[in-house]
Amino acid sequence: MPPKRKQGSTNKTQEKKETKKVKKEDTASDAETGDGKKWSLKMLSWNVDGLRAWLKKDGLSVFESEDPDIVCLQETKCSESKLPKEAKDVKGYKSYFMSAKTDGYSGVALYSKTEPLSVTYGFDDTKHDEEGRCITAEYEKFYLVTTYVPNAGRKLVTLDKRMDWDPKFRKYLQDLDAKKPVIMCGDLNVAHSEIDLANPKGNKKNAGFTQEERDGFTELLAAGFVDSFRHLYPDKTAQYTFWTYIGNCRAKNVGWRLDYFVLSKRLIPQLCDNVICSSFLGSDHCPIKLLMQI
Amino acid sequence: MPPKRKQGSTNKTQEKKETKKVKKEDTASDAETGDGKKWSLKMLSWNVDGLRAWLKKDGLSVFESEDPDIVCLQETKCSESKLPKEAKDVKGYKSYFMSAKTDGYSGVALYSKTEPLSVTYGFDDTKHDEEGRCITAEYEKFYLVTTYVPNAGRKLVTLDKRMDWDPKFRKYLQDLDAKKPVIMCGDLNVAHSEIDLANPKGNKKNAGFTQEERDGFTELLAAGFVDSFRHLYPDKTAQYTFWTYIGNCRAKNVGWRLDYFVLSKRLIPQLCDNVICSSFLGSDHCPIKLLMQI
DNA sequence: CATCTGATG
DNA sequence: CATCAGATG
Numbered sequence: 001m002p003p004k005r006k007q008g009s010t011n012k013t014q015e016k017k018e019t020k021k022v023k024k025e026d027t028a029s030d031a032e033t034g035d036g037k038k039w040s041l042k043m044l045s046w047n048v049d050g051l052r053a054w055l056k057k058d059g060l061s062v063f064e065s066e067d068p069d070i071v072c073l074q075e076t077k078c079s080e081s082k083l084p085k086e087a088k089d090v091k092g093y094k095s096y097f098m099s100a101k102t103d104g105y106s107g108v109a110l111y112s113k114t115e116p117l118s119v120t121y122g123f124d125d126t127k128h129d130e131e132g133r134c135i136t137a138e139y140e141k142f143y144l145v146t147t148y149v150p151n152a153g154r155k156l157v158t159l160d161k162r163m164d165w166d167p168k169f170r171k172y173l174q175d176l177d178a179k180k181p182v183i184m185c186g187d188l189n190v191a192h193s194e195i196d197l198a199n200p201k202g203n204k205k206n207a208g209f210t211q212e213e214r215d216g217f218t219e220l221l222a223a224g225f226v227d228s229f230r231h232l233y234p235d236k237t238a239q240y241t242f243w244t245y246i247g248n249c250r251a252k253n254v255g256w257r258l259d260y261f262v263l264s265k266r267l268i269p270q271l272c273d274n275v276i277c278s279s280f281l282g283s284d285h286c287p288i289k290l291l292m293q294i
Numbered sequence: 295m296p297p298k299r300k301q302g303s304t305n306k307t308q309e310k311k312e313t314k315k316v317k318k319e320d321t322a323s324d325a326e327t328g329d330g331k332k333w334s335l336k337m338l339s340w341n342v343d344g345l346r347a348w349l350k351k352d353g354l355s356v357f358e359s360e361d362p363d364i365v366c367l368q369e370t371k372c373s374e375s376k377l378p379k380e381a382k383d384v385k386g387y388k389s390y391f392m393s394a395k396t397d398g399y400s401g402v403a404l405y406s407k408t409e410p411l412s413v414t415y416g417f418d419d420t421k422h423d424e425e426g427r428c429i430t431a432e433y434e435k436f437y438l439v440t441t442y443v444p445n446a447g448r449k450l451v452t453l454d455k456r457m458d459w460d461p462k463f464r465k466y467l468q469d470l471d472a473k474k475p476v477i478m479c480g481d482l483n484v485a486h487s488e489i490d491l492a493n494p495k496g497n498k499k500n501a502g503f504t505q506e507e508r509d510g511f512t513e514l515l516a517a518g519f520v521d522s523f524r525h526l527y528p529d530k531t532a533q534y535t536f537w538t539y540i541g542n543c544r545a546k547n548v549g550w551r552l553d554y555f556v557l558s559k560r561l562i563p564q565l566c567d568n569v570i571c572s573s574f575l576g577s578d579h580c581p582i583k584l585l586m587q588i
Numbered sequence: 589c590a591t592c593t594g595a596t597g
Numbered sequence: 598c599a600t601c602a603g604a605t606g
Contacts, residue, residue, distance in 0.1 A: 049606080050591040075606085077592055104592040105605075151606060189606095207606085244606080245589035284590065284606085343597080344600045369597085371601055398601040399596075445597060483597095501597085538597080539598035578597085578599065 031273035031291045039272035039291035043070040045146065045185035045259055047242070047285035051076040051087055051109070057282040063090055066289070069113050072135075072146035074187045076107035098122065100132035107132040108148050108186070116144075123172040128165055136176070141294055142267070143176045147186040152207035159212065162189070166216035173262075174223050181264035183292070184225070187242075187285065188260050192217045192227065195237055196257040208256060220262065228261040228290065229274040239276050242285045250284075261290040270294050325567035325585045333566035333585035337364040339440065339479035339553055340574075340581035341536070345370040345381055345403070351576040357384055360583070363407050366429075366440035368481045370401035392416065394426035401426040402442050402480070410438075417466040422459055430470070435588055436561070437470045441480040446501035453506065456483070460510035467556075468517055475558035477586070478519070481536075481579065482554050486511045486521065489531055490551040502550060514556065522555040522584065523568040533570050536579045544578075555584040564588045 032038045044066060048054035051073065063071065071093070078087075079099045088095055093111040098121045100106040110119070116137035122129030123136075128150075137144045147169065152159040176182050190213040194200035203209040221227060233239070240255025249255060261274055272291035280286050326332045338360060342348035345367065357365065365387070372381075373393045382389050387405040392415045394400040404413070410431035416423030417430075422444075431438045441463065446453040470476050484507040488494035497503040515521060527533070534549025543549060555568055566585040574580050 053591060075591085077605095102593095154606080245591090247589080249589095347600060369600085371596095396602095448597080539600095541598080543598095 033270060033272055033293045035269070037270075037272075037293045039293055041070070041290075041292040041294050042066065042068045043072070043144075043183070043185065043261070043290040043292070044068045044277075044287045045072045045074070045261065045290075046280075046287035047074040047148070047187040047259060047283060049075050049077075049283040049285065051078045051107070052082075052084060054282050055084060055087060059282040060086065060090065062280065062287065063093070063111075068289075070137075070144065071109075071111040072144075072185050073109040073111075074107075074146070074148035076109050076132075077104045078107055079103050096135055096137070098132040098135050101130040105131070106148055108135050108146055110135045110137055110144070110146055112137060114139075123169065125168055127161075128168070134169075138180070142181045142183050142264075143179070145173065145176065145182060145184040145186075147184065147188070149187065149189040151189050152210065152213060154207070156205075156207060156210065159207070159210065163212055163216070166213075166219070170216075170220050170223055173220070173225065177224060177264050181267045182225070182262075183264075183267065183290070184262040185260065185288070185290065187258055188217065188262075189258055190214060190217050191256045191258060192230070195235075196230075196240075198238070198240065198254040198256070208258060224265050225262045226265050226268060228263050228271055229257070229276065229288070231268065232271070232274055240278070241276055241288055245284050259285055259288050261288065267292070267294070327564060327566055327587045329563070331566075331587045333587055335364070335584075335586040335588050336360065336362045337366070337438075337477070337479065337555070337584040337586070338362045338571075338581045339366045339368070339555065339584075341368040341442070341481040341553060341577060341579035343369050343371075343577040343579065345372045345401070346376075346378060348576050349378060349381060353576040354380065354384065356574065356581065357387070357405075362583075364431075364438065365403075365405040366438075366479050367403040367405075368401075368440070368442035370403050370426075371398045372401055373397050390429055390431070392426040392429050395424040399425070400442055402429050402440055404429045404431055404438070404440055406431060408433075417463065419462055421455075422462070428463075432474070436475045436477050436558075437473070439467065439470070439476060439478040439480075441478065441482070443481060443483040445483050446504065446507060448501070450499075450501060450504065453501070453504065457506055457510070460507075460513070464510075464514050464517055467514070467519065471518060471558050475561045476519070476556075477558075477561065477584070478556040479554065479582070479584065481552055482511065482556075483552055484508060484511050485550045485552060486524070489529075490524075490534075492532070492534065492548040492550070502552060518559050519556045520559055520562060522557050522565055523551070523570065523582070525562065526565070526568055534572070535570055535582055539578050553579055553582050555582065561586070561588070 094115050096110040096119050098108050118138045120136045122134050134147045150162045150165050152162045191197040191209050240257050241259035243250035243255040270293045275289040277287045388409050390404045390413050412432045414430045416428050428441045444456045444459050446456045485491040485503050534551050535553035537544035537549040564587045569583040571581045
């Protein structure tokens with residue numbers, strides 16, 4: 001990313017809008033790196049649970065309130081032919097979409113203020129790529145990968161698909177990482193540790209918290225990547241990004257941390273903050289925000 | 295029907311409520327027969343296009359605003375197991391339901407202040423009766439039949455079913471008529487004549503206005519029955535009971551008269567009025583109201 | 589308890 | 598452009 005802002009400058013327009021619309025805790029506008037450099041890149045990742053429904057709930061307002069450099073969306077559930085114009089033409093952004101072959105299922109999107117050097121879709125796996133789960137944007141200093149990882153399903157009916165995905169996707173990231181540092185984000189459909197969901201005991205056999213899925217995430221980290229939120233806040237409890245609509249779970253904060261920014265280890269010195277924007281409504285997930293000095 | 299009211303008496307409670315909630319033109323509270331007798335029986339018929347959706351739109355309020363003796367509903371689209379309690383237990387009424395075998399399809403309901411002498415479902419036709427299209431209530435002085443006639447479908451894919459229905463249902467009514475006069479009501483899924491829809495020219499090959507369907511209705515009338523609305527208002531134009539949701543047709547009154555009260559000819563002397571309650575919202579059909587001195 | 593599709597009207 | 602069911606999450 002070649003940000004036009006100078007390092008250390010804050011953007012006053014941004015802060016003003018944030019103050020209006022967003023809780024203080026979700027802004028972190030003065031976040032800085034360990035050695036005191038201010039952020040220069042702001043990214044959002046949000047599982048929107050249906051782009052068209054999210055539009056009706058004024059989801060696009062985050063572009064104004066947050067003025068992010070990059071926005072990644074998951075579960076757009078919208079074939080490209082049905083994409084509303086307003087979703088494609090967000091002022092000031094280039095937009096990229098990857099939809100599933102099956103209508104109304106999966107799908108991801110990427111918005112970028114600056115045009116990436118290149119954009120690619122999927123990772124050369126016929127089966128997984130049919131499901132519209134991955135967009136990669138190459139910037140000068142990093143690769144950005146956004147993904148919607150396969151859900152293991154009720155009664156784990158699609159755990160096989162997920163177990164097929166994990167090593168392939170990990171290898172894909174490692175291959176990218178060999179060329180440039182990687183920022184990967186999205187709905188990884190796993191709560192890594194007990195601290196990452198409200199009810200760990202009751203969910204050990206449920207999609208998103210099986211040992212297999214958790215191990216997949218552990219292996220990803222072992223391959224040279226970092227869970228940026230947990231890196232910054234190793235002991236912070238009750239931090240979730242998803243709450244099922246059923247049973248008023250969001251109000252009770254009975255949730256899961258399923259959405260992540262995962263970074264190549266060598267980007268840690270440039271990590272300023274990772275904020276869970278739990279007050280942002282419009283989906284059963286909330287957005288997460290990454291601030292980098294890059 | 296053995297009404298508890300005396301002939302000629304009006305019900306003041308009713309009138310009061312009607313004045314509050316309903317357009318003057320929809321009330322006809324002083325309707326009377328040709329020889330000057332006031333109505334004693336008020337019936338409503340309404341295709342609700344999904345009972346549960348209609349409940350959410352406060353459909354049941356017609357029971358209060360109109361205080362009808364009998365209410366017939368069509369297209370309930372609700373299996374009996376899924377019927378909300380509030381729909382079954384309307385205070386002051388007995389309720390009867392016939393649902394289709396296929397969940398969420400067709401279905402009719404009947405509410406009656408006084409308990410009928412008997413209630414029967416369908417008309418002994420295995421195929422048609424599976425679709426929950428007909429309830430018959432026997433009262434002292436008449437049979438009441440409410441029905442949801444098969445729609446001939448897009449591209450007339452179910453015109454055959456409809457053509458099978460018409461003579462069978464007609465025979466059923468004739469057999470009842472041989473015993474007691476009949477009041478039949480419901481969504482007959484046909485606009486009889488050009489005057490009965492906004493766009494007759496364009497719909498001659500569409501469900502609801504094919505020659506076959508129109509002839510079916512003509513034959514019903516020939517068998518000793520009367521279209522009570524058209525009997526009272528032979529030349530009244532732009533009187534519709536259905537408007538597709540598509541393209542703002544209701545606001546433009548681009549509609550169809552598909553809902554009827556059809557009476558045994560010998561009931562005509564007791565007919566006071568038939569009102570199309572076009573201001574009542576809650577469905578793509580509006581209710582129709584029959585006032586009888588009976 | 590939401591989102592979608594696809595059938596139905 | 599509504600309703601519904603059923604798949605999916």
